[in-house]
Amino acid sequence: MLIYIFRRMATLLLSIAAVSVIVFALMHSVPGGPFTYEKPLPQAALDNIARKYGLDRPVYEQYLKWVVAMLQGDFGIPYQSPTETVTQVILRAWPVTLVVSGISIVIAFGMGMFLGVVAALRQNSLIDNIVTFGATLGMAVPNYIIGYLLVTVLVIRLGLLPTGGWGEPKHLLMPVIAYSLGPMALVARITRASLLEVMPSEYVRLARARGIPGRTIIRRYIMKNAAIPLITILLPLTTGMLTGSIFVESIFSVPGIGRFFTTSALVRDYPMIMALAMLVAVLWGIMYLVSDVLYALIDPRVGLAGDSR
Amino acid sequence: MTGTAVPAAPSGDVRQRVAIEVAPGTGAEAARRFFANRLAVIGLVVALTIVVVAVLAEVLAPYPRDFADFSQVLQYPSPAHPLGTDAVGRDFLSRVLHGARTSMLVGLLTPLLSALIGIPLGAWAGWHGGKFDFVFLRAVEITTAIPGYMLAILLVTIWGGGLELLIFYFVIVGWVGFGRLARAQFVALKPREYILSARSLGASDIRLMVRHILPNAAGPMVVVLVIAIPEAIFSEAGLSVLGLGVKNPIPSWGKMIAEGAPYAATYWYLMVIPTILIAVTMLAFTFVGDGLRDALDPHSQQPRTGLLKRGGMLMARKR
Numbered sequence A: 001m002l003i004y005i006f007r008r009m010a011t012l013l014l015s016i017a018a019v020s021v022i023v024f025a026l027m028h029s030v031p032g033g034p035f036t037y038e039k040p041l042p043q044a045a046l047d048n049i050a051r052k053y054g055l056d057r058p059v060y061e062q063y064l065k066w067v068v069a070m071l072q073g074d075f076g077i078p079y080q081s082p083t084e085t086v087t088q089v090i091l092r093a094w095p096v097t098l099v100v101s102g103i104s105i106v107i108a109f110g111m112g113m114f115l116g117v118v119a120a121l122r123q124n125s126l127i128d129n130i131v132t133f134g135a136t137l138g139m140a141v142p143n144y145i146i147g148y149l150l151v152t153v154l155v156i157r158l159g160l161l162p163t164g165g166w167g168e169p170k171h172l173l174m175p176v177i178a179y180s181l182g183p184m185a186l187v188a189r190i191t192r193a194s195l196l197e198v199m200p201s202e203y204v205r206l207a208r209a210r211g212i213p214g215r216t217i218i219r220r221y222i223m224k225n226a227a228i229p230l231i232t233i234l235l236p237l238t239t240g241m242l243t244g245s246i247f248v249e250s251i252f253s254v255p256g257i258g259r260f261f262t263t264s265a266l267v268r269d270y271p272m273i274m275a276l277a278m279l280v281a282v283l284w285g286i287m288y289l290v291s292d293v294l295y296a297l298i299d300p301r302v303g304l305a306g307d308s309r
Numbered sequence B: 001m002t003g004t005a006v007p008a009a010p011s012g013d014v015r016q017r018v019a020i021e022v023a024p025g026t027g028a029e030a031a032r033r034f035f036a037n038r039l040a041v042i043g044l045v046v047a048l049t050i051v052v053v054a055v056l057a058e059v060l061a062p063y064p065r066d067f068a069d070f071s072q073v074l075q076y077p078s079p080a081h082p083l084g085t086d087a088v089g090r091d092f093l094s095r096v097l098h099g100a101r102t103s104m105l106v107g108l109l110t111p112l113l114s115a116l117i118g119i120p121l122g123a124w125a126g127w128h129g130g131k132f133d134f135v136f137l138r139a140v141e142i143t144t145a146i147p148g149y150m151l152a153i154l155l156v157t158i159w160g161g162g163l164e165l166l167i168f169y170f171v172i173v174g175w176v177g178f179g180r181l182a183r184a185q186f187v188a189l190k191p192r193e194y195i196l197s198a199r200s201l202g203a204s205d206i207r208l209m210v211r212h213i214l215p216n217a218a219g220p221m222v223v224v225l226v227i228a229i230p231e232a233i234f235s236e237a238g239l240s241v242l243g244l245g246v247k248n249p250i251p252s253w254g255k256m257i258a259e260g261a262p263y264a265a266t267y268w269y270l271m272v273i274p275t276i277l278i279a280v281t282m283l284a285f286t287f288v289g290d291g292l293r294d295a296l297d298p299h300s301q302q303p304r305t306g307l308l309k310r311g312g313m314l315m316a317r318k319r
Helices: A002-028 A043-052 A059-071 A086-121 A126-140 A143-157 A169-198 A202-209 A214-242 A246-251 A257-267 A270-298 B012-018 B027-035 B038-055 B092-128 B130-143 B148-159 B163-189 B193-200 B205-241 B253-263 B268-296 B306-311
Strands: none
Touching (some): A002 A059, A002 A270, A002 B130, A059 A270, A086 A126, A086 A169, A086 A214, A086 A246, A086 A257, A086 A270, A143 A169, A143 A246, A143 B205, A143 B268, A169 A214, A169 A246, A202 A214, A246 A257, A257 A270, A270 B148, B027 B038, B027 B268, B038 B268, B092 B163, B092 B205, B092 B253, B130 B163, B148 B163, B148 B205, B193 B205, B205 B268
């Protein structure tokens, strides 16, 4: 087991290193740069800027410097706001994202599971059809579409809420709705499907025959087994949401990590984009490592020797 | 999956077999199952309509896609402009019709090109194993280490946006899914008896792969191909909303949402029409994809994992 974990960690490190090389190479293959203006600055000024940001050094040296600095938590200075460091900007933006996505995850799982259970217990009833169809809609319609429809109805037609902004609870409402509907639909659908799969099984029938009350059967026998597929999606879904939604945050001007990714892309802020890309790659890498190890722990059939992929 | 006719599985052993191969002669059976699914048929009709509109955009549109009449800025709908005009006086209906063409170009070309690159690579890796397989797997691993949408935005930052480049970026992200699927199928089908017997009759490697394995692996590939269509539409529209996508003068529904947003207080339909069109298009193709999957593989009861991928857009990862 330990050997397996070490092997996975080694591949994780390798792929993160590969990502860092690719990100760095891509960023340096750019024609032009953040300081290329239509009216060029004097050469002396350009040289000074290049020196300040270390752009006059050889490429491999810049790469090594970047990697070493990153390991020390120094991601450089963002071009868009030179008075702070990238780390400061990320530390400021990430909590915002965490608030929105944290609330959204809780709502998505809570409501999703509730709707899924209700639908499964009344299979083929009106409620079931509404939930099933709603879940299909929720999974197919992108969150930015939901966001713009919310803006149209709540802000423009009814004038109930401000379009965007941050700081008060009312600013949270629309981003959370737009952000949680999709995952909620997915959770509802998986809950329903796995309940329906477990409900007709032998041990449930046996529990019924033994006279165990319905509520206990649902809680102790059905939910327990139906939860396994949910656990398998919990980790990737959470990771995806914690890294922020570029769309929702951009539409509602939530100053989170996703919005910074967009603005940085629009103004070609290399240090910012590189830092965010690396951070997200590391997060996903850790997530896959943890989930692989968890699978191996839960399910003894998962082969530890060879990589199943 | 409402309204889907799911025939009872005859026995446990058939269940396992169907997961990979579609026995010859089940084409008609699959078609019957597909057309029995009401949502899938509705989706197919809507999707075909959009494709036809996209093809005929030039004929149907009353004005050229970028004809701007500055004396006719922000007009309400009228006989001359059935959907009004936008902020620079372009006929909105014409923009909407041409937007369908952009959506369809991205939506259809991305999965096709991804499949054309991914399937041969994956097939070769799965068939031969060895060094090529090793390199293939590492390439897949690295491509999926960054979520797809991030890679796409990184590439837009570097090489700029635009319709052709956008499709290119999506293919860079998208081939992985097809490659992985093809590899898995070829690894699974290679040791079958019928392959062995064909080989003993003197069939060449290429013939074995193309004539004997590919047809048996086609079902799941078609499903992935169709399910990738709404993903691509979603990605294009999303990037265009952010201002990182298709460039002027090509109209895109995503871009039109962003362009209409500042005027939404008075001219709400400028924003709402493209919004709804994106939603309807994606739903239509999703229904077709779901219907196809149910028809080709009636025993899989798993809900699609599309959202996981989309949670961050084209995150081509499926375990």
